[in-house]
Every structure is written in structure tokens, then in C-alpha cells.
Amino acid sequence: MTAAPVTSAAPEATELAVPLPLLRRALAHRSLIAGLVLVGAVVVAAVCAPLIAPHDPAAQDLRAALLPPSGEHLLGTDHLGRDVFSRLVYAARTDLRIGAVTVVVPFVVGTLVGSVAGYAGGRLDRVLSYLVDTVLAFPFYVLILAIVAVVGTGERGIYVAYALVGWVAYARVTRSATSVTAAQPWVHAARESGLSHRRVLLRHVLPNTLPQAVVFLFTDVVFVIAAVVTLSYLGLGIQPPTADWGSMIADARAFLTTKWWLAAAPGLAVVVTGVGLSLVADGLTDLWGER
Amino acid sequence: MRKAATPLARRVAHALLRAGGVAAGVVVIAFLLGRLIPGDAATALLGSRATPEAVAELRGRLGLDEPLPVQLWEFLTRLVTEGDTGASLVNDVPTRELILARVEPTLWLVAFAAVFAVVLAVPLALWAATHRDGVADHVVRILTTAGIAMPAFWTGLLLILLFSVRLGWFPVGGVRDGYPVSVVLPALTAAFAIVPILVRSLRVQLVEVLRADFVATLRAAGLPERRILARHVLRNAALPALVLVGTNISYLLGGALIVEKVFALPGLGDLMFDAVGSRDLPVIQGVVIYSALAVVLVTLVTDHLAALLDPRLRRAA
Amino acid sequence: MTTAAGRAERSGLRVEGLRVTVRAGAAERTVVDDVSFAVEAGGALGIVGESGSGKSMTLRAVLGLLPARARVKAGTATAFGTTRALGPRGLRDVGPGRVGMVFQDPLSALDPLARVGAQVREVCRVVGGEGRRSARDRSVALLTQVGLPDPAALARRYPHELSGGQRQRVVIALALAARPRILLCDEPTTALDVTVQATILRLLADLRRDLGLTVVFVSHDLPVVTSVCDSVTVLRHGRVTEAGPVAEVLTAPRHPYTRELIDAARALELETP
Numbered sequence: 043m044t045a046a047p048v049t050s051a052a053p054e055a056t057e058l059a060v061p062l063p064l065l066r067r068a069l070a071h072r073s074l075i076a077g078l079v080l081v082g083a084v085v086v087a088a089v090c091a092p093l094i095a096p097h098d099p100a101a102q103d104l105r106a107a108l109l110p111p112s113g114e115h116l117l118g119t120d121h122l123g124r125d126v127f128s129r130l131v132y133a134a135r136t137d138l139r140i141g142a143v144t145v146v147v148p149f150v151v152g153t154l155v156g157s158v159a160g161y162a163g164g165r166l167d168r169v170l171s172y173l174v175d176t177v178l179a180f181p182f183y184v185l186i187l188a189i190v191a192v193v194g195t196g197e198r199g200i201y202v203a204y205a206l207v208g209w210v211a212y213a214r215v216t217r218s219a220t221s222v223t224a225a226q227p228w229v230h231a232a233r234e235s236g237l238s239h240r241r242v243l244l245r246h247v248l249p250n251t252l253p254q255a256v257v258f259l260f261t262d263v264v265f266v267i268a269a270v271v272t273l274s275y276l277g278l279g280i281q282p283p284t285a286d287w288g289s290m291i292a293d294a295r296a297f298l299t300t301k302w303w304l305a306a307a308p309g310l311a312v313v314v315t316g317v318g319l320s321l322v323a324d325g326l327t328d329l330w331g332e333r
Numbered sequence: 334m335r336k337a338a339t340p341l342a343r344r345v346a347h348a349l350l351r352a353g354g355v356a357a358g359v360v361v362i363a364f365l366l367g368r369l370i371p372g373d374a375a376t377a378l379l380g381s382r383a384t385p386e387a388v389a390e391l392r393g394r395l396g397l398d399e400p401l402p403v404q405l406w407e408f409l410t411r412l413v414t415e416g417d418t419g420a421s422l423v424n425d426v427p428t429r430e431l432i433l434a435r436v437e438p439t440l441w442l443v444a445f446a447a448v449f450a451v452v453l454a455v456p457l458a459l460w461a462a463t464h465r466d467g468v469a470d471h472v473v474r475i476l477t478t479a480g481i482a483m484p485a486f487w488t489g490l491l492l493i494l495l496f497s498v499r500l501g502w503f504p505v506g507g508v509r510d511g512y513p514v515s516v517v518l519p520a521l522t523a524a525f526a527i528v529p530i531l532v533r534s535l536r537v538q539l540v541e542v543l544r545a546d547f548v549a550t551l552r553a554a555g556l557p558e559r560r561i562l563a564r565h566v567l568r569n570a571a572l573p574a575l576v577l578v579g580t581n582i583s584y585l586l587g588g589a590l591i592v593e594k595v596f597a598l599p600g601l602g603d604l605m606f607d608a609v610g611s612r613d614l615p616v617i618q619g620v621v622i623y624s625a626l627a628v629v630l631v632t633l634v635t636d637h638l639a640a641l642l643d644p645r646l647r648r649a650a
Numbered sequence: 651m652t653t654a655a656g657r658a659e660r661s662g663l664r665v666e667g668l669r670v671t672v673r674a675g676a677a678e679r680t681v682v683d684d685v686s687f688a689v690e691a692g693g694a695l696g697i698v699g700e701s702g703s704g705k706s707m708t709l710r711a712v713l714g715l716l717p718a719r720a721r722v723k724a725g726t727a728t729a730f731g732t733t734r735a736l737g738p739r740g741l742r743d744v745g746p747g748r749v750g751m752v753f754q755d756p757l758s759a760l761d762p763l764a765r766v767g768a769q770v771r772e773v774c775r776v777v778g779g780e781g782r783r784s785a786r787d788r789s790v791a792l793l794t795q796v797g798l799p800d801p802a803a804l805a806r807r808y809p810h811e812l813s814g815g816q817r818q819r820v821v822i823a824l825a826l827a828a829r830p831r832i833l834l835c836d837e838p839t840t841a842l843d844v845t846v847q848a849t850i851l852r853l854l855a856d857l858r859r860d861l862g863l864t865v866v867f868v869s870h871d872l873p874v875v876t877s878v879c880d881s882v883t884v885l886r887h888g889r890v891t892e893a894g895p896v897a898e899v900l901t902a903p904r905h906p907y908t909r910e911l912i913d914a915a916r917a918l919e920l921e922t923p
């Protein structure tokens with residue numbers, strides 16, 4: 043897909059020179075920059091929520107409920123009189139944290155299983171691809187809802203459900219990348235020079251397949267954040283009073299016709315975060331494709 | 334000509350075998366779902382205030398006192414002979430009947446969503462592919478990136494706001510106005526969820542087709558560009574598009590169930606949410622199994638329909 | 651509108667100062683550099699060069715059929731009495747189908763999902779402006795003219811059901827359907843078996859004579875070109891290294907690269923008796 047390398051970073055460059063071409067190449071990718079800026083903005087807002095939010099996100103004031111946007115309340119107040127902008131900022135904390143934590147186990151497990159299966163091939167590989175086919179036959183939300191129903195709602199339910207389901211996609215991505223890499227002549231050469239399978243897989247194959255898994259990681263976080271927000275909208279995810287974009291939209295539903303911004307703002311926050319992460323994924327694909 | 338039949342026949346046999354294996358795996362996973370409950374399942378399902386008698390009764394009904402292989406065997410026999418995963422814990426109605434009663438809205442919704450998705454995705458992908466690396470391509474890329482990040486329920490709310498509340502074209506929810514008008518907005522919402530994915534894959538396919546020599550042949554022969562696109566390029570991209578819809582049907586169906594909730598459609602999604610709310614295990618297992626089996630079936634059909642429509646794979650008459 | 655008289659008009663082809671670049675990332679590479687050639691009406695010109703010499707790009711640029719990353723930067727074409735700058739549509743601007751083209755791989759040059767007869771018929775109808783019945787008759791006549799046996803039955807087949815040689819004949823029929831006066835051939839025999847190559851070359855020679863076509867024939871194969879063409883242009887690294895009548899270039903090559911090509915061809919001839 044990507045064009046052949048044009049800017050040839052000299053491999054024999056001095057130690058100091060190495061980071062510079064990398065940085066320059068990174069800057070040459072507008073989507074990567076745009077993505078990092080968007081994601082960076084959301085992350086900074088989340089981390090610095092107490093500094094940015096003008097009000098306590100949980101402070102209720104029923105006399106000041108459903109106020110329109112103003113200088114005091116940038117996005118107005120909700121039905122309990124809480125400052126919507128402050129809740130929006132604090133919700134970034136919740137949803138980003140859960141999104142990031144959720145993908146850790148699937149990433150590690152899936153990459154490991156996919157690498158081993160793709161490298162070993164044979165029966166192990168066939169068993170894995172059967173398992174992948176089977177899990178992918180379930181409509182994603184149906185399976186997640188079912189697991190959440192069984193193990194319990196809330197943050198823990200999300201982690202367990204996604205740990206059980208999500209690794210499959212990583213395994214599939216890594217498996218195909220690994221079996222392509224493992225067929226390369228230099229992998230055979232590394233084996234014949236006396237290196238153990240473990241060393242060949244970890245030191246020679248994995249560094250070549252990991253970029254694809256990392257790119258997938260970013261697109262997956264987009265997916266997971268959407269799923270977390272969806273579960274919370276349905277009342278099965280983050281429980282009140284913790285601020286989260288999904289439950290904010292659920293609360294706003296009753297006032298959709300008159301106070302549309304209450305539902306629009308948290309949704310936009312989801313979209314901005316997702317677009318940022320997708321752009322980073324696209325940018326990384328371009329960047330690594332150029333090597 | 335007999336020889337030409339063999340590859341397709343073998344392909345079908347192989348695919349059927351594989352689909353059967355996946356279906357069996359689906360059932361086993363759905364069964365194990367019930368054993369995933371931490372601690373004692375019956376206590377967990379009934380809540381901590383349940384009487385010991387009620388717990389014992391439920392244990393008996395769920396067959397929890399039997400060894401695991403026996404439980405699985407009973408689960409399988411009931412599914413195969415009765416098409417059922419047991420009676421609802423809430424109202425004692427067999428799961429099969431509950432599901433059959435809710436299938437209609439979901440079928441309307443998914444069918445319309447699939448059609449909308451193709452109708453929206455094909456022109457967008459064609460527009461992007463014919464203007465590769467141009468403004469149109471970038472516009473489509475930005476649209477699909479934003480589309481992937483939009484949660485379906487939020488898209489649904491925006492559509493309700495615009496088309497139902499402001500314009501009054503469609504009902505806000507429910508099925509009182511009958512089909513298909515009741516499912517137009519929900520189907521559009523569910524379609525939006527997979528359009529970005531379809532557009533991206535289809536764009537790649539179309540770029541491939543446009544690069545093919547036969548397009549150059551037809552151009553050199555003097556056929557107008559519009560005709561080449563409509564009669565030849567689109568037809569060549571249609572088969573991969575059909576397969577794409579098949580492979581994404583799982584995602585489409587899952588999204589559709591969420592969308593049902595937003596539009597208050599009394600379909601399988603609604604049944605599923607009620608069951609999740611009351612931890613009605615047999616119903617949850619039933620919806621899980623039937624939706625996954627539907628996915629397996631649809632994927633099998635679209636794959637082979639595409640093969641049947643392709644003269645290169647079809648048996649020579 | 652092209653009149654019947656306009657269709658019958660013969661035309662030579664002159665291309666001057668053609669420059670084609672290919673974009674690779676941020677850089678642009680020149681693959682065809684200031685290439686000029688000419689054929690008189692009814693003549694046959696061969697363009698020879700190794701792969702990557704820019705000969706295919708040259709031909710595709712004339713008809714505006716370059717791949718997505720390639721662009722015509724300069725160059726004019728003279729044909730049918732007018733001289734025009736070569737744009738993104740190339741000589742297709744002079745009217746639909748007046749310059750035809752035959753491609754290297756006949757399998758990919760035909761729509762895999764349409765019956766071959768339907769493809770020829772479509773061009774007769776849409777470009778030739780013929781009615782349904784006369785388009786059908788003419789498509790069968792064209793398939794006969796390119797030497798296909800039982801053309802009515804063959805027309806109902808799909809491209810993958812034909813042999814390589816049959817497919818190339820269909821591609822030629824397709825190119826002829828729009829009644830072109832100039833035929834561009836891009837390595838038309840390279841993808842075929844050696845035995846089939848000779849029959850396709852003979853067909854092209856016959857068609858050229860019978861229809862009074864002007865032919866430009868691109869190939870890496872010097873003996874093939876000399877058997878079909880009156881004059882030859884040798885390309886290397888996107889530039890013209892030598893040009894002239896076939897006999898002259900073969901007997902007295904002025905450029906060492908041309909001599910290399912000739913020697914290589916001779917050596918091959920000796921190996922395969």
C-alpha cells in the first residue's frame with residue numbers, strides 16, 4: 043500500500059544521528075501528528091481533570107438543574123444540576139483508563155498465542171484458527187453482554203468479558219504476520235546457526251510482527267472505548283455516580299428534544315478520542331511500512 | 334466438464350464441515366458460559382437473600398448437581414431435539430418460544446441494514462477509488478475514520494433528533510407504525526456502524542479492479558467511463574462486496590441488537606437486555622446460540638453464493 | 651461525430667518529446683524522457699527495449715492509460731490530421747475507439763465476469779452505434795475475422811474457458827470492434843506459448859494488410875519485432891538510443907546497446923534450432 047522508501051535513513055549513521063531521521067520521518071506523517079495531538083489533548087484533559095474542571099463533577103444542585111450553557115457552566119448543567127463540562131472532563135479519566143486497561147490482557151495473551159501458533163504451525167495452528175473462527179462467529183455485543191450478565195456488571199465485568207473475547211483478534215493478526223515472517227530464509231538461517239526456538243521467536247520474529255499488533259492495539263482501543271460507553275449507556279458498565287460518557291448520554295436521553303447538547307457533547311468526546319486513536323494507527327502503519 | 338464440478342463440490346463439503354465444527358464450538362462455549370458464574374451459580378442467579386429451598390430447586394432445574402459432561406450432554410440433547418436451551422427462569426416459557434416471538438423485528442432490521450449498508454458503501458467506495466489520493470479519497474477517509482469511532486446508540490439518538498423530532502419523517506421508536514417504516518431509522522443506524530468498514534475494504538477492491546487491464550481494454554475500445562464503471566467495475570466488485578457483508582454480518586447483528594434498545598424495537602436485542610437484567614441464563618444462552626448460528630449460516634451462504642455467481646468458480650454448463 | 655468517411659480515413663502517428671514521470675512517495679522519477687517516433691499511414695513501427703526501458707509506458711501514455719502514479723509531463727501526438735498535446739486521456743480525445751490497443755496478458759485484458767461475445771457486442775453497439783441485431787452479426791464476423799473456430803458458440807464462453815491464444819484473438823477482435831485506424835500492441839505475444847506466438851503474429855500482419863492499419867508494436871523480443879515491422883525504435887532507460895528502418899538497424903547498429911540486443915537474439919536463435 044505505502045510507497046517505496048524515499049528518504050533513506052543511512053543505517054551506518056552515528057549514534058546521535060539515529061533518533062533524528064526517525065523524528066523527521068514521524069513529522070512527515072500528518073495523520074500521525076494530528077492523531078497524537080488529539081489523543082494527547084484528551085489524555086492531558088483526563089490527567090489534569092482536577093485542574094481543568096471548574097466544578098466538582100459530583101456536586102448536585104437541584105435548584106440549578108438543566109441550565110443552558112453559560113460562562114459559569116460551559117456546557118450547562120444536567121438534571122441533577124451537575125456541571126456538564128466538569129463531568130465531561132472527569133469522564134475522560136474513567137473511559138480512557140478503562141479503555142487502556144481492558145486491552146492489556148488481550149494484547150499480551152493474543153500476541154503470545156498468535157506468535158507461538160504461527161511459528162509452530164501444524165496442529166497447534168489449526169486448533170487456534172478453529173478457536174478464532176468459533177469466537178468470531180458470536181456477534182461481539184451479544185457475547186460481551188452475556189458474559190457481563192454472568193460475571194456481573196461494572197468495571198470488573200468489562201475486564202473479564204473483554205479478556206475472554208478480545209485476545210482472539212490479536213491472535214489472528216499476530217498469527218498471520220508470524221507465519222509470513224517465519225517462512226523467511228533468514229529465520230531458517232538463525233535456527234541453523236544454533237539459536238533456540240525461543241530465542242529465534244523472541245529476538246528475530248517478534249520484533250518484525252509486533253508493529254502490526256501495536257497498530258491493531260490502537261484501533262482496538264477505539265473499539266473498546268465505544269463498547270465501554272455503550273455498556274454504560276445500557277446501564278451495564280460504569281455505575282453512578284462515577285462520571286462516564288455513556289451514562290452521561292443515557293441521562294441526557296430524556297431531554298434530547300430540548301437540551302440536545304447534553305447528549306451531543308459526550309458523544310463528540312467519544313468520536314474525537316476515537317478519531318485521534320485511528321489516526322495514530324494509520325500514521326504508524328505508514329511510518330513502519332516505510333522501513 | 335465433470336472435472337470442473339469437483340473443486341466447487343469439495344469446497345462446499347469442506348466449508349460445511351468447517352461450519353459444522355464452528356457451530357458445535359459455539360454451543361459448547363454457550364454452555365460453558367453458564368459455568369462461568371463465580372461461586373455457586375444458583376445462589377448467584379437468585380441473589381443472596383434466596384431461601385435454601387429455592388436454591389436447591391434451581392440447582393435441580395439447571396442440572397447443576399450432575400457431573401459436567403452429563404450436563405453438557407443434556408444441554409446438547411435438548412438443543413438438538415427441541416431446539417431449546419431450557420425454560421426462562423423468570424416466566425417458565427421455553428426459550429425457543431420466547432425467541433421465535435421476538436425474531437421478526439430483528440430480521441426486518443438486519444435485512445434493511447444490510448441493504449442500506451451496501452447502498453451507502455458502494456458509491457462512497459467508488460467515489461474514493463476513482464479519485465485515489467485526491468480530495469474525494471481524503472474526504473471519504475475522514476468520514477470513515479469518524480464513522481468507526483461513533484457508537485451506534487449515539488448515532489441513533491442523533492438520527493432520532495434530526496429525522497423524528499425535527500423533521501417528523503419517522504416514528505421515534507417502537508413498531509406501532511408497522512414495517513418497514515418502523516425499521517428505517519434503526520436500520521440506517523445499524524448500517525452506519527458497518528459502512529466505514531465496508532467502504533475501506535471495498536475501496537481497496539475497487540482500486541484493484543480499476544487497475545486491471547480489462548478496464549484499459551474497454552477504455553481503449555472507446556466505451557464511456559461511466560458505462561465501464563457501471564457495467565464492468567461495479568460488477569467485478571459486487572462479489573467481494575457480498576462476501577464482505579457476509580463476514581461482517583456478525584458485527585452488524587451485534588450492533589443491531591444495541592440499536593433495538595435505542596429505538597425500543599421488541600426484537601431479540603430487547604429480549605437479551607431483559608434476560609441480562611434478570612440474569613435469566615437459559616434465555617441468554619438461547620439468544621447467544623441462535624445469533625451465532627445465524628452468523629455461521631449467513632457467512633456460509635454469502636461465501637458460496639459469491640462462488641456460484643462467479644463464472645470462474647461455477648461449474649461449466 | 652465521426653462519419654463513415656472519417657472512419658475509412660487512414661492515418662499515421664507521430665509522437666514528439668514525450669516525457670512521463672512516476673511518483674514514488676515524495677519523489678518523481680522520469681521513466682520516459684523526450685521520446686519521439688513516427689509511423690506513416692499503414693506502416694508498422696517496433697519499439698524495442700528491455701523491461702523497465704519505458705516502452706510500455708510510452709505506448710500507454712499515447713492512449714492515456716497510464717497507471718495511477720504515472721503522469722505525462724510533456725509531449726505531442728499527431729494523428730488524423732491534427733497535432734495535440736498528450737493529456738491524461740491521450741489520443742482517446744480524437745474520438746472513441748479510433749486508436750485501438752492489444753495488451754500483453756489476454757486473461758486480465760478481458761472482463762472475467764462477462765461472456766466474450768457480449769464484450770465484443772457491447773463495443774459494437776455503444777461505440778459503433780449499431781443496433782442489437784447488427785451488433786450481434788458484426789461481433790460474430792469479427793470473431794471469425796480473427797480466426798476463431800465456431801465463433802457463435804465461442805462467443806457464449808467466459809474468458810477463463812478459452813485458451814491463451816483464443817483469448818488474445820478475442821482481445822484483438824475487441825480492439826477492432828470500434829473500427830480503429832491505428833493499433834497499438836503492447837507485447838501481444840509475450841504471455842503466449844511459442845507455437846501460438848507465430849499464429850498471432852501472422853494474424854496481426856494479415857489484419858494490418860487487409861484493413862490498412864497503422865501498427866505500433868512494443869516488445870522486448872527483437873526477432874518478433876523485425877518479423878512484423880518496417881522500422882524500429884530502440885529504447886533504453888526511457889530514452890531513444892537508435893531508430894531507423896529494420897534492415898538498417900539490424901545490419902549497421904550505431905549504438906553498442908543495439909548490438910548487444912542483436913547478439914543476444916542471435917545467440918538465442920542458435921540455441922533453439
